[in-house]
Amino acid sequence: MSDQIHSEVMPELKPLIKGIDHIGIAVFDLEQAISQYRTIWGAEVAHQEYIEKDRVNEALVAVGGSYLQFLSPADPSSPVAKFLERRGEGIHHIGYRVDNCSYAVGVLKAAGMRLIDEAPRPGSRGTTIAFVHPASANGMLIELVEE
Amino acid sequence: MSDQIHSEVMPELKPLIKGIDHIGIAVFDLEQAISQYRTIWGAEVAHQEYIEKDRVNEALVAVGGSYLQFLSPADPSSPVAKFLERRGEGIHHIGYRVDNCSYAVGVLKAAGMRLIDEAPRPGSRGTTIAFVHPASANGMLIELVEE
Numbered sequence: 001m002s003d004q005i006h007s008e009v010m011p012e013l014k015p016l017i018k019g020i021d022h023i024g025i026a027v028f029d030l031e032q033a034i035s036q037y038r039t040i041w042g043a044e045v046a047h048q049e050y051i052e053k054d055r056v057n058e059a060l061v062a063v064g065g066s067y068l069q070f071l072s073p074a075d076p077s078s079p080v081a082k083f084l085e086r087r088g089e090g091i092h093h094i095g096y097r098v099d100n101c102s103y104a105v106g107v108l109k110a111a112g113m114r115l116i117d118e119a120p121r122p123g124s125r126g127t128t129i130a131f132v133h134p135a136s137a138n139g140m141l142i143e144l145v146e147e
Numbered sequence: 148m149s150d151q152i153h154s155e156v157m158p159e160l161k162p163l164i165k166g167i168d169h170i171g172i173a174v175f176d177l178e179q180a181i182s183q184y185r186t187i188w189g190a191e192v193a194h195q196e197y198i199e200k201d202r203v204n205e206a207l208v209a210v211g212g213s214y215l216q217f218l219s220p221a222d223p224s225s226p227v228a229k230f231l232e233r234r235g236e237g238i239h240h241i242g243y244r245v246d247n248c249s250y251a252v253g254v255l256k257a258a259g260m261r262l263i264d265e266a267p268r269p270g271s272r273g274t275t276i277a278f279v280h281p282a283s284a285n286g287m288l289i290e291l292v293e294e
Contacts, residue, residue, distance in 0.1 A: 015189040016188045017188055017190055017211070018211050019211020027285050040254065041162070041163045041164055042162040042163050063166055065166060065212065088286050091287055094238070139238075
């Protein structure tokens, strides 16, 4: 079935994933993570933002062409606060860079994959994003990111 | 302390991390993962290998300049089998690409970080690797990878 969907939806076998956009990491202390990456790993912050929707503070640390996205809850009702409470610090999700988020969502839906966002929505730093459910992605929470 | 270590060990502030080498993902069925990425995501296998030490089958799927490294246990005594039993499918570790694994291990040790491998050792596809303990890395299991 997947082969058929692929040939119908992506007749040119165009890769959906351009590369790893970011690794989302839940942390208790954003400043500690930033400081560690600066002083030990020699990596710098490229962007910081407060994401209102998720009540989370984000710091993007540049590593090659990708980012480490450190996420720290701004209040206890944040989904990241619940993640930290349940599992402690660690990887929260992976961001795949795509050319066209809407197109990618269409392909994944046509393939029967379960999406958390049925349609693309605004992400941080002006991106367009959509989350794919871990049940359709080998237990990984995947974020599609169009820059 | 970290600032001092950094200036002593890395006076030129040279970044240790060149980029994301791979995302290591534990899966039950390697062929299912490969097939899904080929037919839905349009991504191809770049390398496959049986890693004797860990009794694990590896498939590297190329995404931009990085890899998705799918890992499936070859027998029930494999560490990946235990991971799957305990947590199900999901992200097992992250590989950071470095210029010189031995140098990176030296910097991290000097900074007081806990390493799983005290010295670099051979990895798959002819790489030189060392694992950093999650306790020193915001709950992430990190693999340093020198190609």
